[in-house]
Amino acid sequence: MTPPAQSPLRKVGSIELQTRRELILARLRQAISSGQLAPGTHLAEVELSEALGVSRGTLREALRHLQQEGLLSADSRGRLSVRVVTVKEVEEIFDVRCALESFALRQICVREDRASVARDLRARLAELRTAEGDAVTQLDLDLAFHERMCELSGNATLVQTWRGVSGLARAATTAAGLDTAAHNMAYERHLPIVELIEAGDHAAGEQFLVEHMHEASRRIINRMASAGAASAS
Numbered sequence: 001m002t003p004p005a006q007s008p009l010r011k012v013g014s015i016e017l018q019t020r021r022e023l024i025l026a027r028l029r030q031a032i033s034s035g036q037l038a039p040g041t042h043l044a045e046v047e048l049s050e051a052l053g054v055s056r057g058t059l060r061e062a063l064r065h066l067q068q069e070g071l072l073s074a075d076s077r078g079r080l081s082v083r084v085v086t087v088k089e090v091e092e093i094f095d096v097r098c099a100l101e102s103f104a105l106r107q108i109c110v111r112e113d114r115a116s117v118a119r120d121l122r123a124r125l126a127e128l129r130t131a132e133g134d135a136v137t138q139l140d141l142d143l144a145f146h147e148r149m150c151e152l153s154g155n156a157t158l159v160q161t162w163r164g165v166s167g168l169a170r171a172a173t174t175a176a177g178l179d180t181a182a183h184n185m186a187y188e189r190h191l192p193i194v195e196l197i198e199a200g201d202h203a204a205g206e207q208f209l210v211e212h213m214h215e216a217s218r219r220i221i222n223r224m225a226s227a228g229a230a231s232a233s
Contacts, residue, residue, distance in 0.1 A: 098209055105149065114198055124148055
């Protein structure tokens with residue numbers, strides 16, 4: 001007797017499993033962003049699965065996701081470690097972000113409803129300001145602000161592309177530690193972006209973004225160089 005076809009509704013998946021996987025991802029991102037799992041740390045599956053209280057299979061899925069995001073890297077034997085970001089990677093990711101977000105800003109500046117867009121972005125900046133002192137939360141909100149800019153451009157391909165580099169953006173932003181990251185994520189550094197969007201001044205807005213990204217990357221790179229010199233002495 002042929003068994004009845006399985007209803008597609010039963011293939012949706014367990015909410016509990018999906019929730020657990022998302023919690024694992026959030027916990028590991030937090031640990032990497034905060035430096036609790038420092039760059040170069042090998043992620044041994046057995047030890048980590050026991051620490052998190054999850055199966056190795058569920059953990060492995062989360063680790064693969066983080067590797068795709070760019071937060072983890074694999075050695076020649078396939079062993080995963082927290083990504084060690086190079087100076088060149090910091091330069092590249094900030095250049096790419098600048099190109100993407102400059103395009104987003106141009107699209108936003110020609111919108112007739114710029115006032116509502118500015119209110120949306122100001123609300124997100126208010127959350128960023130409230131989180132000052134909690135650099136990990138600031139990082140999440142900072143990335144969310146820049147992602148929202150891309151969403152408001154109305155270009156779905158742009159949003160997808162930005163999300164594809166968001167993991168590397170997270171790694172690059174924290175490459176010199178959370179103190180440097182917190183300075184780069186300050187409310188005051190982002191407010192002019194919203195003001196220039198509100199004014200519809202895309203030329204000045206793009207110029208500010210170039211300076212914003214360049215200053216952030218230089219600060220990170222200079223701090224990385226100082227840390228490298230200190231460890232070598």
